[in-house]
Amino acid sequence: MIVRRGSEIKSSEITSKDAFLRYAQTRRGFLAGAAALGVSAFVGGTRMFADDKLKTVPSAYAVNETETPLKKATTFNNFYEFGTDKGDPSQNAHTLHTRPWTIELTGLVKKPQTVGVDDLMAYRPIENRVYRHRCVEAWSMVIPWDGYSLAELINFAQPLPSAKYVQFISKLDRKQMPELPGGFDWPYSEGLRMDEAMNPLTLLCFGCYGETLPNQNGAPVRVVIPWKYGFKSAKSIVKINFTDKQPKTLWNESNSGEYGFYSNVNPQVNHPRWSQGHERRIDTSLLPHTIPTLMFNGYGDQVASMYNGMDLKKNY
Numbered sequence: 001m002i003v004r005r006g007s008e009i010k011s012s013e014i015t016s017k018d019a020f021l022r023y024a025q026t027r028r029g030f031l032a033g034a035a036a037l038g039v040s041a042f043v044g045g046t047r048m049f050a051d052d053k054l055k056t057v058p059s060a061y062a063v064n065e066t067e068t069p070l071k072k073a074t075t076f077n078n079f080y081e082f083g084t085d086k087g088d089p090s091q092n093a094h095t096l097h098t099r100p101w102t103i104e105l106t107g108l109v110k111k112p113q114t115v116g117v118d119d120l121m122a123y124r125p126i127e128n129r130v131y132r133h134r135c136v137e138a139w140s141m142v143i144p145w146d147g148y149s150l151a152e153l154i155n156f157a158q159p160l161p162s163a164k165y166v167q168f169i170s171k172l173d174r175k176q177m178p179e180l181p182g183g184f185d186w187p188y189s190e191g192l193r194m195d196e197a198m199n200p201l202t203l204l205c206f207g208c209y210g211e212t213l214p215n216q217n218g219a220p221v222r223v224v225i226p227w228k229y230g231f232k233s234a235k236s237i238v239k240i241n242f243t244d245k246q247p248k249t250l251w252n253e254s255n256s257g258e259y260g261f262y263s264n265v266n267p268q269v270n271h272p273r274w275s276q277g278h279e280r281r282i283d284t285s286l287l288p289h290t291i292p293t294l295m296f297n298g299y300g301d302q303v304a305s306m307y308n309g310m311d312l313k314k315n316y
Protein backbone atom coordinates (compact mmCIF):
# COMPACT_ATOMS: atom_id res chain seq x y z
CA MET A 1 0.00 0.00 0.00
CA ILE A 2 1.25 3.43 -0.87
CA VAL A 3 -0.06 6.35 1.15
CA ARG A 4 0.57 9.81 -0.19
CA ARG A 5 1.47 12.74 1.96
CA GLY A 6 -1.15 15.50 1.82
CA SER A 7 1.07 18.38 0.85
CA GLU A 8 3.65 19.13 -1.78
CA ILE A 9 6.76 20.85 -0.52
CA LYS A 10 9.61 21.56 -2.88
CA SER A 11 12.81 19.84 -1.81
CA SER A 12 14.66 23.13 -2.26
CA GLU A 13 12.53 24.52 0.59
CA ILE A 14 13.24 21.86 3.16
CA THR A 15 16.75 22.98 3.93
CA SER A 16 15.72 26.01 6.00
CA LYS A 17 14.67 25.61 9.62
CA ASP A 18 11.38 27.39 8.91
CA ALA A 19 10.46 25.07 6.10
CA PHE A 20 11.56 22.10 8.17
CA LEU A 21 9.09 23.01 10.89
CA ARG A 22 6.29 23.29 8.32
CA TYR A 23 7.38 19.96 6.84
CA ALA A 24 7.46 18.27 10.24
CA GLN A 25 4.02 19.66 11.13
CA THR A 26 2.56 18.45 7.85
CA ARG A 27 4.08 15.04 8.47
CA ARG A 28 2.60 14.82 11.95
CA GLY A 29 -0.77 16.06 10.72
CA PHE A 30 -0.73 13.50 7.96
CA LEU A 31 0.18 10.61 10.22
CA ALA A 32 -2.50 11.59 12.76
CA GLY A 33 -5.02 11.81 9.92
CA ALA A 34 -4.01 8.45 8.57
CA ALA A 35 -4.42 6.89 12.02
CA ALA A 36 -7.85 8.48 12.44
CA LEU A 37 -8.94 7.08 9.10
CA GLY A 38 -7.77 3.67 10.13
CA VAL A 39 -5.20 3.59 7.33
CA SER A 40 -2.76 0.88 8.24
CA ALA A 41 0.70 0.06 7.00
CA PHE A 42 0.47 -3.41 8.45
CA VAL A 43 -0.43 -6.35 6.28
CA GLY A 44 -1.51 -9.40 8.20
CA GLY A 45 0.26 -8.12 11.30
CA THR A 46 3.57 -7.72 9.51
CA ARG A 47 4.83 -4.34 8.52
CA MET A 48 5.45 -4.81 4.82
CA PHE A 49 5.84 -1.24 3.70
CA ALA A 50 6.80 2.04 5.26
CA ASP A 51 3.90 4.40 5.65
CA ASP A 52 5.36 7.76 4.77
CA LYS A 53 6.07 8.80 1.21
CA LEU A 54 9.32 10.74 0.89
CA LYS A 55 9.86 13.84 -1.16
CA THR A 56 13.05 13.00 -3.02
CA VAL A 57 15.29 14.66 -5.58
CA PRO A 58 17.01 12.68 -8.32
CA SER A 59 20.74 12.05 -8.03
CA ALA A 60 23.61 11.16 -10.30
CA TYR A 61 24.09 7.91 -8.42
CA ALA A 62 21.99 5.32 -10.17
CA VAL A 63 23.12 2.01 -11.64
CA ASN A 64 21.29 1.10 -14.80
CA GLU A 65 20.23 -2.38 -13.67
CA THR A 66 16.86 -3.93 -12.92
CA GLU A 67 15.70 -2.98 -9.44
CA THR A 68 14.99 -5.77 -6.99
CA PRO A 69 11.22 -5.98 -6.42
CA LEU A 70 10.25 -4.07 -3.25
CA LYS A 71 8.51 -7.11 -1.87
CA LYS A 72 11.75 -9.10 -2.04
CA ALA A 73 13.96 -6.36 -0.58
CA THR A 74 11.58 -6.04 2.38
CA THR A 75 11.06 -9.75 3.11
CA PHE A 76 14.56 -11.18 2.51
CA ASN A 77 16.70 -9.42 5.09
CA ASN A 78 19.64 -9.68 7.43
CA PHE A 79 18.82 -7.96 10.73
CA TYR A 80 19.97 -10.42 13.37
CA GLU A 81 18.47 -8.46 16.25
CA PHE A 82 15.11 -9.72 14.97
CA GLY A 83 16.15 -13.28 14.14
CA THR A 84 18.73 -14.96 11.95
CA ASP A 85 16.53 -16.33 9.15
CA LYS A 86 16.01 -14.13 6.09
CA GLY A 87 12.26 -14.03 6.69
CA ASP A 88 12.51 -13.20 10.42
CA PRO A 89 13.04 -9.41 10.32
CA SER A 90 9.92 -8.73 8.22
CA GLN A 91 7.92 -10.90 10.64
CA ASN A 92 9.41 -9.55 13.87
CA ALA A 93 10.75 -6.01 13.46
CA HIS A 94 7.33 -4.36 13.89
CA THR A 95 8.16 -4.34 17.63
CA LEU A 96 10.89 -1.74 17.06
CA HIS A 97 9.78 1.72 18.22
CA THR A 98 11.18 4.21 15.72
CA ARG A 99 9.84 7.41 17.38
CA PRO A 100 11.00 9.23 19.35
CA TRP A 101 14.50 8.48 18.01
CA THR A 102 17.74 10.31 18.58
CA ILE A 103 21.28 9.88 17.31
CA GLU A 104 24.18 10.68 19.60
CA LEU A 105 27.21 12.33 17.96
CA THR A 106 30.04 11.57 20.31
CA GLY A 107 33.78 11.01 20.82
CA LEU A 108 36.31 13.23 19.06
CA VAL A 109 33.99 16.05 17.98
CA LYS A 110 34.04 19.76 18.76
CA LYS A 111 30.88 19.45 20.86
CA PRO A 112 29.15 16.13 21.56
CA GLN A 113 25.41 16.46 20.89
CA THR A 114 22.24 14.49 20.29
CA VAL A 115 20.05 15.09 17.24
CA GLY A 116 16.49 14.00 16.53
CA VAL A 117 15.97 11.80 13.49
CA ASP A 118 13.28 14.09 12.01
CA ASP A 119 15.62 17.09 12.22
CA LEU A 120 18.31 14.99 10.58
CA MET A 121 15.95 13.91 7.84
CA ALA A 122 15.07 17.51 7.03
CA TYR A 123 18.66 18.74 7.21
CA ARG A 124 19.41 18.11 3.52
CA PRO A 125 17.31 17.19 0.47
CA ILE A 126 16.67 13.46 0.28
CA GLU A 127 18.23 11.99 -2.86
CA ASN A 128 17.10 8.85 -4.59
CA ARG A 129 20.13 6.61 -5.24
CA VAL A 130 20.00 3.22 -6.92
CA TYR A 131 22.90 1.13 -5.58
CA ARG A 132 24.08 -2.44 -5.99
CA HIS A 133 23.86 -4.23 -2.64
CA ARG A 134 26.23 -7.20 -2.24
CA CYS A 135 26.04 -9.38 0.87
CA VAL A 136 29.16 -11.27 2.00
CA GLU A 137 26.98 -14.40 1.66
CA ALA A 138 27.25 -13.99 -2.17
CA TRP A 139 23.75 -12.77 -2.99
CA SER A 140 22.97 -9.31 -4.31
CA MET A 141 20.14 -6.88 -5.00
CA VAL A 142 19.70 -3.49 -6.67
CA ILE A 143 17.93 -1.12 -4.29
CA PRO A 144 16.70 2.47 -4.68
CA TRP A 145 17.72 4.05 -1.36
CA ASP A 146 16.72 7.52 -0.17
CA GLY A 147 19.04 9.73 1.82
CA TYR A 148 21.98 12.09 1.55
CA SER A 149 25.75 11.77 1.87
CA LEU A 150 26.96 10.91 5.37
CA ALA A 151 29.62 13.61 4.78
CA GLU A 152 26.89 16.23 5.37
CA LEU A 153 26.29 14.93 8.89
CA ILE A 154 30.02 14.53 9.58
CA ASN A 155 30.61 18.15 8.61
CA PHE A 156 27.75 19.13 10.91
CA ALA A 157 29.29 17.09 13.76
CA GLN A 158 32.68 18.85 13.34
CA PRO A 159 35.10 16.03 14.14
CA LEU A 160 38.47 17.02 15.64
CA PRO A 161 41.58 16.57 13.47
CA SER A 162 42.50 13.60 15.70
CA ALA A 163 39.36 11.69 14.59
CA LYS A 164 40.49 9.03 12.11
CA TYR A 165 37.56 6.59 12.22
CA VAL A 166 33.78 6.69 12.51
CA GLN A 167 31.88 4.02 14.45
CA PHE A 168 28.17 3.28 14.08
CA ILE A 169 26.19 1.73 16.93
CA SER A 170 22.78 0.20 16.31
CA LYS A 171 19.83 0.19 18.69
CA LEU A 172 19.81 -2.52 21.37
CA ASP A 173 16.61 -3.12 23.33
CA ARG A 174 16.03 -6.67 24.52
CA LYS A 175 12.33 -6.01 25.12
CA GLN A 176 11.83 -4.86 21.55
CA MET A 177 14.15 -7.62 20.29
CA PRO A 178 12.98 -10.85 21.90
CA GLU A 179 14.64 -12.89 19.12
CA LEU A 180 18.10 -11.41 19.82
CA PRO A 181 20.50 -14.33 19.31
CA GLY A 182 23.21 -15.13 21.85
CA GLY A 183 26.88 -15.49 20.95
CA PHE A 184 27.34 -11.94 19.65
CA ASP A 185 28.72 -8.89 21.36
CA TRP A 186 25.64 -6.65 21.09
CA PRO A 187 24.87 -3.90 20.21
CA TYR A 188 25.62 -4.25 16.50
CA SER A 189 28.52 -2.00 15.64
CA GLU A 190 30.35 -1.13 12.46
CA GLY A 191 32.98 1.35 11.39
CA LEU A 192 34.74 3.17 8.57
CA ARG A 193 37.95 5.06 8.11
CA MET A 194 37.25 8.81 8.00
CA ASP A 195 37.96 9.11 4.25
CA GLU A 196 35.57 6.21 3.56
CA ALA A 197 32.90 7.82 5.71
CA MET A 198 33.41 11.15 3.88
CA ASN A 199 33.25 9.55 0.42
CA PRO A 200 30.19 11.00 -1.34
CA LEU A 201 28.92 7.47 -2.09
CA THR A 202 28.48 6.71 1.62
CA LEU A 203 24.79 7.28 2.23
CA LEU A 204 22.96 8.30 5.38
CA CYS A 205 19.75 6.50 4.53
CA PHE A 206 16.19 7.22 5.68
CA GLY A 207 14.17 5.40 3.06
CA CYS A 208 13.96 3.02 0.14
CA TYR A 209 11.64 2.82 -2.86
CA GLY A 210 10.55 6.41 -2.12
CA GLU A 211 9.18 5.73 1.35
CA THR A 212 10.59 5.82 4.85
CA LEU A 213 12.55 2.66 5.70
CA PRO A 214 10.51 -0.34 6.78
CA ASN A 215 11.69 -1.48 10.21
CA GLN A 216 13.26 -4.63 8.77
CA ASN A 217 15.49 -2.51 6.51
CA GLY A 218 16.88 -0.46 9.38
CA ALA A 219 14.36 2.25 10.28
CA PRO A 220 14.53 5.06 10.99
CA VAL A 221 18.12 5.65 9.85
CA ARG A 222 20.98 3.47 8.61
CA VAL A 223 24.07 3.81 6.47
CA VAL A 224 24.66 2.28 3.03
CA ILE A 225 28.22 1.73 1.79
CA PRO A 226 27.74 0.20 -1.66
CA TRP A 227 31.34 -0.85 -2.41
CA LYS A 228 31.55 -2.93 0.79
CA TYR A 229 29.83 -6.13 1.84
CA GLY A 230 26.35 -5.49 3.22
CA PHE A 231 27.23 -6.08 6.86
CA LYS A 232 29.19 -2.80 6.95
CA SER A 233 25.89 -0.95 6.43
CA ALA A 234 24.62 -0.75 10.01
CA LYS A 235 20.89 -0.43 10.57
CA SER A 236 18.77 1.51 13.09
CA ILE A 237 21.66 3.69 14.25
CA VAL A 238 21.53 5.42 17.65
CA LYS A 239 25.13 6.54 18.04
CA ILE A 240 27.94 7.78 15.79
CA ASN A 241 31.28 7.79 17.58
CA PHE A 242 34.44 9.50 16.26
CA THR A 243 37.68 7.81 17.32
CA ASP A 244 41.43 7.86 16.71
CA LYS A 245 41.72 4.05 16.67
CA GLN A 246 40.13 1.47 14.40
CA PRO A 247 36.84 0.79 16.19
CA LYS A 248 35.51 -2.58 17.16
CA THR A 249 32.88 -4.03 14.85
CA LEU A 250 30.48 -6.88 15.65
CA TRP A 251 31.34 -9.26 12.81
CA ASN A 252 35.08 -8.69 13.04
CA GLU A 253 34.99 -9.39 16.80
CA SER A 254 32.87 -12.47 16.31
CA ASN A 255 35.11 -13.99 13.59
CA SER A 256 38.07 -11.90 12.46
CA GLY A 257 39.32 -14.67 10.14
CA GLU A 258 36.16 -14.42 8.04
CA TYR A 259 35.09 -10.77 8.37
CA GLY A 260 37.72 -8.07 8.11
CA PHE A 261 37.42 -4.43 9.04
CA TYR A 262 37.61 -3.24 5.41
CA SER A 263 35.36 -5.83 3.75
CA ASN A 264 35.53 -4.17 0.35
CA VAL A 265 33.72 -6.26 -2.26
CA ASN A 266 36.56 -8.14 -3.95
CA PRO A 267 36.10 -11.12 -6.30
CA GLN A 268 39.80 -11.98 -5.85
CA VAL A 269 39.63 -12.50 -2.11
CA ASN A 270 37.44 -15.46 -1.26
CA HIS A 271 35.61 -16.00 1.99
CA PRO A 272 37.35 -18.93 3.74
CA ARG A 273 34.21 -21.03 3.19
CA TRP A 274 33.05 -19.89 -0.28
CA SER A 275 34.07 -18.08 -3.45
CA GLN A 276 33.40 -14.37 -3.81
CA GLY A 277 33.91 -14.51 -7.58
CA HIS A 278 30.20 -14.69 -8.38
CA GLU A 279 26.91 -13.67 -6.87
CA ARG A 280 23.26 -14.59 -7.07
CA ARG A 281 21.11 -11.60 -8.06
CA ILE A 282 18.03 -12.11 -5.96
CA ASP A 283 14.85 -12.65 -7.96
CA THR A 284 15.85 -11.11 -11.24
CA SER A 285 14.82 -13.72 -13.71
CA LEU A 286 16.10 -11.66 -16.65
CA LEU A 287 19.70 -12.09 -15.52
CA PRO A 288 21.63 -15.32 -15.29
CA HIS A 289 21.32 -16.91 -11.90
CA THR A 290 24.99 -16.37 -11.25
CA ILE A 291 26.72 -13.17 -12.28
CA PRO A 292 30.39 -12.19 -11.87
CA THR A 293 31.13 -10.03 -8.85
CA LEU A 294 32.79 -6.70 -9.69
CA MET A 295 35.82 -5.25 -7.87
CA PHE A 296 34.51 -2.73 -5.30
CA ASN A 297 31.05 -3.88 -6.41
CA GLY A 298 31.49 -1.80 -9.57
CA TYR A 299 32.29 1.46 -7.72
CA GLY A 300 36.07 1.40 -8.33
CA ASP A 301 36.12 4.74 -10.17
CA GLN A 302 34.84 6.48 -7.05
CA VAL A 303 36.67 4.53 -4.34
CA ALA A 304 39.75 2.61 -5.56
CA SER A 305 42.15 5.54 -4.99
CA MET A 306 41.44 5.42 -1.23
CA TYR A 307 43.25 2.07 -1.13
CA ASN A 308 46.31 2.93 -3.23
CA GLY A 309 49.32 1.06 -1.91
CA MET A 310 47.27 -1.15 0.40
CA ASP A 311 47.46 -4.94 0.19
CA LEU A 312 43.77 -5.77 -0.19
CA LYS A 313 44.40 -9.47 0.49
CA LYS A 314 45.84 -8.63 3.90
CA ASN A 315 43.38 -5.81 4.57
CA TYR A 316 40.32 -7.85 3.60
Ligand SMILES: Nc1nc2c(c(=O)[nH]1)N[C@H]1C(S)=C(S)[C@@H](COP(=O)(O)O)O[C@H]1N2
Pocket: 073, 076, 077, 078, 079, 080, 081, 133, 134, 135, 136, 170, 188, 216, 217, 218, 229, 230, 231, 232, 233, 234, 235, 236
Ligand atom coordinates in the same frame (compact mmCIF):
# COMPACT_ATOMS: atom_id res chain seq x y z
N1 LIG B 1 22.01 -3.62 13.13
C1 LIG B 1 22.21 -4.46 12.11
N2 LIG B 1 22.60 -3.94 10.91
C2 LIG B 1 22.80 -4.77 9.85
C3 LIG B 1 22.66 -6.18 9.98
C4 LIG B 1 22.26 -6.68 11.26
O1 LIG B 1 22.10 -7.91 11.47
N3 LIG B 1 22.03 -5.79 12.28
N4 LIG B 1 22.91 -7.01 8.90
C5 LIG B 1 23.80 -6.48 7.85
C6 LIG B 1 23.85 -7.33 6.67
S1 LIG B 1 24.72 -8.78 6.78
C7 LIG B 1 23.32 -6.94 5.47
S2 LIG B 1 23.53 -7.87 4.06
C8 LIG B 1 22.45 -5.73 5.37
C9 LIG B 1 21.08 -6.12 4.87
O2 LIG B 1 20.29 -4.99 4.59
P1 LIG B 1 18.82 -5.19 3.98
O3 LIG B 1 18.11 -6.20 4.82
O4 LIG B 1 18.19 -3.84 4.03
O5 LIG B 1 19.00 -5.70 2.57
O6 LIG B 1 22.27 -5.08 6.63
C10 LIG B 1 23.43 -5.04 7.47
N5 LIG B 1 23.17 -4.23 8.64
Ligand SMILES: [Mo]
Pocket: 078, 134, 135, 136, 137, 229, 230, 231
Ligand atom coordinates in the same frame (compact mmCIF):
# COMPACT_ATOMS: atom_id res chain seq x y z
MO1 LIG C 1 25.18 -9.40 4.64
